Amino acid sequence: MKDGERNARAHPEGDTPAILSQVKRTSIVDTVTEKLIALIETGAVKPGETVPKETDLMEQLGVGRSTVREAVRSLVVMGVLESRARRGTIVVSPTINNYADKVQSSVLTWALRDLYEVRALLEGEAAAKAASHVTEVQTENLRKLCAIIEKRIESGKPYFEENRRFHLAVADASRNSVLISTIKSIIGVMREHRERIMREDPAVQPQDTIDHREIVDAIAAGDSDGARDAMRRHLYFAAQSVPDN
Template sequence: MIQKVKKQNVHELVSEEIQKYIEVKGLQEGDKLPSAEELTKLLGVGRSSLREALRYLEAIDIVKVVNGKGIFVNDSESYRYSGKVKIENEKKFLLHILDVRRALEGKAVELAAIRISNEKIEKMRQCLEEYDVCKNRGLDTSAIDYKFHQHIYDAAANPLLHSVYESISELIKRFFAGPFGVKELFDNTYPFHRTLFDGIAKHDVQHALAEFNKMMDIIEETIRHY
């Protein structure tokens, strides 16, 4: 059976190349990697892509970035390039990001339930209708799922919160790329988009947060048990 090709962002490719570099060079815990400037030249990438890659590698304990001192190998065993370790690293990374997403998006849900305008309620309603159509036709729902959550940040009407979200949006998108190719993640959280929307539209903060946390709990459980 042909497997769906997984899209990769530049920072994902960069992180893989850094892991390969550590392996090929036989670096051990505490060994120093080339500087950020040297890495951008070696890899032929921009600083932003390198920065995202280093954030990911730090999250899964492969490297440690020490301000003013450099980039160091953090765990001499974790970089072993095997399928099993890659999955475990991905799980660890997603769980770290999920902690951040709970806090950030949870606040967005709270503010959206308080501040959402009738215009934005209608936009979210239309988004859900589009979601329903995709779901009923058996189409990929990842893009419309991501769009729904973006509407929550828009409805929160806090430019700074939205800016913080945008700064890590590439990392959060990992949830909407079907982590590990697990389509069940979208199937299992699908019903809670409607109940979450109902809470926001009715300006019921407690109900909206309860439904949001149910959704996050399902995502966490799915990742942990994969």
């Protein structure tokens, strides 16, 4: 291969390095997913109707075919869209919140411990993938979130939102749009319980600061196994806050 060809492949979008394009990819898919959700929530595409063709979405949203497919796939997983033979992809739920609502209603029959176990499995893998894909900017953001959480704990202020941002930042670094969406939904479902525990259980706060630092250190070091184990330990400890029935 000639040097010119090699450089062209390494920089497929002009002067933008290929690795930078990969870093941006997850956020692009998320943006397209949000735009599709907006089409549904505004009634542009109603429940029971077929979503526009891939080529139409590509033109309308200004993205490539693979990005459109990933965004649609995410909404299928979340129960907002459904693929049907001979009809294509149709809208089955009016809003993205319908997915969280379905999960929320199921909490009555699911034990919170089970939800923590699901989070430990999913977020453990997200942390492991993050260790392989994280950028310096993302690592710095995670460290800043750790510092913010620690300051809020020291001053006795609530930190659920900062904690949520930390976990979603780890998920975002995994570059897996389905993991990101699913983790976000489950965290939303568990919000009330987690906020109460953060306020009422004094053991949770110092342990959170220790756990978060261990997770970030492992991710920054590129230690996938260590990141997975640290995240799972963190969430299994959190599960201990759930009272026995």
